[in-house]
Structures are given as C-alpha cells and as structure tokens.
Amino acid sequence: MTCLILGAGIAGIASAVRIASKGYDVEVLEANQYAGGKLTEIQNEGYRFDAGPSLFTMPQYVEELFALAGKKTEDYFEYEKLDITCKYFYEDNTIINAYADIEKFKQEISQKTSENPNKITSFLEKSKEKYEITAPVFLEKSLHQLKNYLSLPTLKGILNFGKVEVFKNMHQSNADFFEDKRLVQFFDRYATYNGSDPYQTPATMNVIPHLEFGFGAFFPKKGMHSITKSLVKLAEDLGVKFHFGAKVQEILMGKNYALGAKYIQNNTEKTIFAKKIISNIDIAQTYKKFLPQKFSPNKILNQPKSSSALIFYWGMNTSFEELEMHNIFFSADYKTEFETLWQHKDIYHDPTIYINITAKNKVDDAPKGGENWFVMVNAPNNQGQNWDDIIEKTRKNIQEKLARLLKKDITKNIVCENILDPRTIEIRTGSTQGALYGNSSNNKFAAFLRHANFSSQIPNLYFCGGSVHPGGGIPLCLLSAKIVSEMV
Ligand SMILES: Cc1cc2nc3c(=O)[nH]c(=O)nc-3n(C[C@H](O)[C@H](O)[C@H](O)COP(=O)(O)OP(=O)(O)OC[C@H]3O[C@@H](n4cnc5c(N)ncnc54)[C@H](O)[C@@H]3O)c2cc1C
Structure with a gap:
C-alpha cells in the first residue's frame, strides 16, 4: 500500500517515519526545496540561525520515532538539558534566572522578589496535575472518536475537570495566586507558547509550565x-x-474517495496515486485549495488564528556575557501589549523581546567572538497590515529597549540581518495568516474547534500538523503524527 503525505513539516516527516516503520511505502510531496516547514534554518555571513522553533521540550516524542524504527537515537540525534531555561529582564531592572533545578529557582525567587518561594512549588504541582488530567483527553488521543471517551484515563480526566480551571482566564488565575506582579507576568508568558493571549486563554493553559519545569527544556x-x-x-x-x-x-477525488494528488514540479504538472493520503499542509489551505468546496467545514476553518511573530536574525560581532541561550526582556505593561496585539492587530511600542542565542552552546553558529541573535517579538497574524512600517518602527523600539536594559548600545554590533514576518511565514510554510500555531487557544472551547485528524466525509484522507488536533508546537505536532498513523 502506498501512503502519500502532503507537506514535509515536522508532523509530515514524523508520520512518514511511523507509517514506513510499519512496512508501508511512503512518498512525501513538499513545495519547498527543503524539509521542515517552520523548523528550518537560515545561514548568513558565517552565522547560522534556527529560523523557527528555538525551545525544545518533550524530547521523548522524538526518541519514540527512533525506537519505533529499531534505531538508536544517538546514531542520528543528540540533545542536552539546559540548567537555566531562560533569563528574564524586567523594566524595573530585576533579573531572574529560571533555573531548571526547582530548589535553586525558589532561592532565586526569594532573593529577587517579594513572593513566598513555596508558592512556586504549589503552582508547579497544580500545573502537573492539570497536565495529568488533560493530556490523556486532549493531547494523546483523537478527541473525535467515541471509543476514546470510554477509556479509564479519559473518564478520570472528565470527572476531575473542575481542577483544570476552564472558566477563569490565565491572567486572573495567576494574579489571584501570586502576590508579586513580576511572577504573574512570568507565568502569564506561557500563553504565548501556543500563540494565545493570557488575558483571554483559559487558565487550563497553566499546564504549559509543567512541560518546561517538570519535563525540562532541552537543546539539540x-x-x-x-x-x-x-x-x-x-x-x-x-x-x-x-x-x-x-x-x-x-487532491484527486473519485466519488467520495481520495485517489491521489496533482502537483507541479519543475514547471511540469504531475500526478501521483495512493491508497491513503495524509495532509500536513495547513488545514484551511488543504480544503480551500485542493478539495471541492462541498467538503469544507467552514465553521472550523474560520476559527480565529494564533498570533504570529516578527523575527530579526542579527549576526553580532561581539559576545554578551550577561545573556543566556534564552532571554526575555519584558514590557512594562503586559496588558496593553496584548491589547495592542489582539484588539489593534499591531505590535506594541514597548514589546516583550525574546532573544535566543544558540552560539552560547553551539559555538560554531557564529564567527569567533560573535553571536547569532534570534530576536523575536509577538506579532498579530497577517490581516494585511503595513508590515514594512511595523518592521521599521519595531526594530527601532527593540534597539532602544535593549540599550536601556543592557545599558549599552547594541546597534553598532549588528553586522548582518535577516527578517521573518507574518507575511513571509505565510508564504514559506502555507500557514493561514502566518499563524505560528494554527487556531488560537483563546476560546475555552478551542480544543473542540480544531479539525480532527481524519476527514468525516472522505474515508482515506487524514490530517496532521499544527493546524489540526491537538495543536501547534513541536510536541503536539509529533503527537498528531502518532494519532494519525495509528488511524492509517
Ligand atoms: C518563529 C517561530 C517560532 C516557534 N517557536 C516554537 C518553539 O520554540 N517551540 C515549539 O515547539 N514550536 C515553536 N513554533 C511552532 C512550530 O514550529 C510549529 O508548530 C511546527 O513546526 C509546525 O509543523 P507542521 O508539521 O504543522 O508543519 P509546517 O512547519 O507548518 O510545514 C508545513 C509544510 O507544508 C508545506 N506546504 C505548504 N503548502 C504546500 C503545497 N501546496 N504543496 C506541498 N507542500 C506544501 C510547506 O512548505 C511546509 O514545509 C514556532 C514557529 C515559528 C514560525
């Protein structure tokens, strides 16, 4: 049997591995000349940058793929755990190191803030509990198959549903829990891990810190x-x-059955036939561009999309001892920052800045003495804004903010620049509106409004990737590949 996969994003590749390891023939069609979609890299003047994801969590889902194929992970892929998951800079000059070691992190919190450090332990215990309740129901299985509701872990999850705080938003929950505003902001930021707004997304998303503190942050x-x-x-x-x-x-259709796909390669139209088809291409694009209109589940496809990002990839000619691999420079007013993003569809003039420097661990990512700076701010998804203006304005705001918080002018150290913005993310990966994580999770019913991993009308058509269940981010994309390959 041949299985055809459309798109070589991380979920498409992982699905290919899983299905091929069961002995099936698998072919993958990818529009770009390279694999990985959002998970790719940029090279410029001796600097190397990871173009998209920079934080690696839940490596066990990658390990699973090598085990399934009967291979040793270390023959292909190596990674290490980070001791400091991220360094946080606040406008009041507080600097907090998020140590992976919880006791060390608590000590840091007691030295740098007015918070009772034991609150950290109880917050993270609640986060773990949320994970244990929600993962078997919302992440690890299809939400769209009746049989999955009848399993013991799912029933247990449903009975404990009150504990996951669906009816409060993340910010309310964190503001009720912590006394110190800096910790509220610290934990509110986790909403951005799936492109959501902490002032709208349900407090259920407080499950995310458990992925980082419970399982760890890693670097390949x-x-x-x-x-x-x-x-x-x-x-x-x-x-x-x-x-x-x-x-x-x-997608070539028989009566109600997918037969294969038509594609263009080297200016030539080609066709390929297969028994089973999995689309890893954004779900809205898959329906709107490749299938007859009668199949489109419009309500699901038109759900609001997650936020996007504006990234400057700066080659720096010097190194900065005060920075770690992951760094955050918080805005002074988080609420207005998110209102600007979600209500005004613009980037705030004092944006929270994320800087990732892989050269801290992988020294050959920059010429000797230099560093590769991946400088990202949250951006609204693409709705036709004047991005060229927004980019100019934001570059200036970022440089001013970094000069203020690092107490030095960094602009003179930038020797080369590349830019990725919501428009280019949309063009290069096919992601609707350049959203990083498919649909937004701002709505408490979002999990149920993501498309299933199969078509209810076309029995041999399946879907994986960040725009379908269980959602965006590398770990969830890898889980979508697991769910889909079990169905296939
Ligand atoms: C800037 C940025 C930062 C991020 N940070 C993180 C992070 O730190 N940690 C994390 O876990 N996640 C992060 N993410 C999210 C993560 O990258 C995505 O959720 C994940 O990579 C999406 O994978 P996917 O399988 O859905 O496919 P995608 O990466 O969306 O790829 C889809 C593929 O389909 C192909 N395609 C599209 N149209 C066609 C066509 N017509 N024919 C053939 N092929 C087509 C595209 O070329 C592409 O290769 C980030 C994303 C971005 C952009």
Whole structure:
C-alpha cells in the first residue's frame, strides 16, 4: 500500500517515519526545496540561525520515532538539558534566572522578589496535575472518536475537570495566586507558547509550565534544525521517498474517495496515486485549495488564528556575557501589549523581546567572538497590515529597549540581518495568516474547534500538523503524527 503525505513539516516527516516503520511505502510531496516547514534554518555571513522553533521540550516524542524504527537515537540525534531555561529582564531592572533545578529557582525567587518561594512549588504541582488530567483527553488521543471517551484515563480526566480551571482566564488565575506582579507576568508568558493571549486563554493553559519545569527544556546539540535533518535521514533510511519542489495543486477525488494528488514540479504538472493520503499542509489551505468546496467545514476553518511573530536574525560581532541561550526582556505593561496585539492587530511600542542565542552552546553558529541573535517579538497574524512600517518602527523600539536594559548600545554590533514576518511565514510554510500555531487557544472551547485528524466525509484522507488536533508546537505536532498513523 502506498501512503502519500502532503507537506514535509515536522508532523509530515514524523508520520512518514511511523507509517514506513510499519512496512508501508511512503512518498512525501513538499513545495519547498527543503524539509521542515517552520523548523528550518537560515545561514548568513558565517552565522547560522534556527529560523523557527528555538525551545525544545518533550524530547521523548522524538526518541519514540527512533525506537519505533529499531534505531538508536544517538546514531542520528543528540540533545542536552539546559540548567537555566531562560533569563528574564524586567523594566524595573530585576533579573531572574529560571533555573531548571526547582530548589535553586525558589532561592532565586526569594532573593529577587517579594513572593513566598513555596508558592512556586504549589503552582508547579497544580500545573502537573492539570497536565495529568488533560493530556490523556486532549493531547494523546483523537478527541473525535467515541471509543476514546470510554477509556479509564479519559473518564478520570472528565470527572476531575473542575481542577483544570476552564472558566477563569490565565491572567486572573495567576494574579489571584501570586502576590508579586513580576511572577504573574512570568507565568502569564506561557500563553504565548501556543500563540494565545493570557488575558483571554483559559487558565487550563497553566499546564504549559509543567512541560518546561517538570519535563525540562532541552537543546539539540546540532541546533533545532537537526530535529528536521535527523528525522528526514531516519525516514529515508526506512525507504520514504521525498519529492522536493513539488507543489500540490489538487487532491484527486473519485466519488467520495481520495485517489491521489496533482502537483507541479519543475514547471511540469504531475500526478501521483495512493491508497491513503495524509495532509500536513495547513488545514484551511488543504480544503480551500485542493478539495471541492462541498467538503469544507467552514465553521472550523474560520476559527480565529494564533498570533504570529516578527523575527530579526542579527549576526553580532561581539559576545554578551550577561545573556543566556534564552532571554526575555519584558514590557512594562503586559496588558496593553496584548491589547495592542489582539484588539489593534499591531505590535506594541514597548514589546516583550525574546532573544535566543544558540552560539552560547553551539559555538560554531557564529564567527569567533560573535553571536547569532534570534530576536523575536509577538506579532498579530497577517490581516494585511503595513508590515514594512511595523518592521521599521519595531526594530527601532527593540534597539532602544535593549540599550536601556543592557545599558549599552547594541546597534553598532549588528553586522548582518535577516527578517521573518507574518507575511513571509505565510508564504514559506502555507500557514493561514502566518499563524505560528494554527487556531488560537483563546476560546475555552478551542480544543473542540480544531479539525480532527481524519476527514468525516472522505474515508482515506487524514490530517496532521499544527493546524489540526491537538495543536501547534513541536510536541503536539509529533503527537498528531502518532494519532494519525495509528488511524492509517
Ligand atoms: C518563529 C517561530 C517560532 C516557534 N517557536 C516554537 C518553539 O520554540 N517551540 C515549539 O515547539 N514550536 C515553536 N513554533 C511552532 C512550530 O514550529 C510549529 O508548530 C511546527 O513546526 C509546525 O509543523 P507542521 O508539521 O504543522 O508543519 P509546517 O512547519 O507548518 O510545514 C508545513 C509544510 O507544508 C508545506 N506546504 C505548504 N503548502 C504546500 C503545497 N501546496 N504543496 C506541498 N507542500 C506544501 C510547506 O512548505 C511546509 O514545509 C514556532 C514557529 C515559528 C514560525
């Protein structure tokens, strides 16, 4: 049997590995000349940057793929745990190191804030509890198959539902819990891990800190892009055939059955046939561009999308001892920052800045003495804003803010620049409105408003990736591949 996968994003590659390891023939059509979609890299003047994801959590889902294929992970892929998950800079000059070691982190909190450090332990215990209740129901299985509601963990999850705080928003919950505003902001930031707004997303999302503090934050020794490269190599070793520069135009239909796909490669129209088809391409694009209109589940496809990002990739000609691999420079007014993003669809003049420097651990990512700065701010998704103006204004605001908080002018150290914005994310990955994580999770029913991993009308068509269940981010994309391959 041949299984055809449309798109070589991380979920498409992981699905290919899983299905090929069961002995099926798998072919993948990818529009770009490279695999990975959002999980790719940029090279510029001797600097290397991971283009998209920079934080690696839940490595066990990557390990699972090598185990399934009967291979040793270390023959393909290596990673290490970070001691400091992130360094936080506040406008009042407080600096907090988020140590992976909870006791050390509590000590840091007691030295730098007015918060009772034991609150950290109880917050993280609640976060773990939320994870244990929600993961079996919302993450690890299809939400759209009746049989999954009849399992013991799911029933247990449903009975404990009161504990996951669906009816409070994340900010309310954190503001009720912590006395010190800096900790409220610290934990509110986790809403952005799936492109949501802490002032709207349900407090259920307080499950996210458990992924970082409970399981850990990791760094692949050869950079984030090595996740893509090692899994493509694994897939190829299992016989998967990738077609690059192959842009899908249409899913070919029989009566109500998918037959294959039409695509363009090297200016030539081609067709390929398969028994089963999995689309890893954004779900709205899959329906709107490749299938007859009668199949479109419009309500699901038109759900509000997650936020996007504006990223400056700066080659720096010097190094900054005061920075770690992951750094956050918080805005002074988080509420107005998110109102600007979500209500005014703009980037706030004092944005929270995230700087990722992989050269801290992987020294060959920058020329000697220099550093590769991935400088990202949250951005609204693409609704036709004047991005060129927003980019100019934001670059200036970022440079001023960093000069203020680092107490030095960093602008003179920038020797080269690349930019990714919501428009280019949309063009390069096919993601609707350049959203990073598919639908937003601002609505408390969001989990139920994501598309299932299968088509209810076309029995041999399936879906994986950040725009469908269980959602965006590498771990959830890998789980979507697991769910879909079990269905196939
Ligand atoms: C800037 C940024 C930062 C992020 N940070 C993190 C992070 O720190 N941690 C984390 O876990 N996640 C992060 N994410 C999210 C994460 O990258 C995504 O959720 C995940 O990579 C999406 O994978 P996917 O499988 O849905 O496919 P995508 O990466 O969306 O890829 C889809 C693929 O389909 C292909 N395609 C589209 N149209 C066609 C067509 N017509 N024919 C053929 N192929 C087509 C595209 O070329 C692409 O390769 C970030 C994302 C971005 C952009």
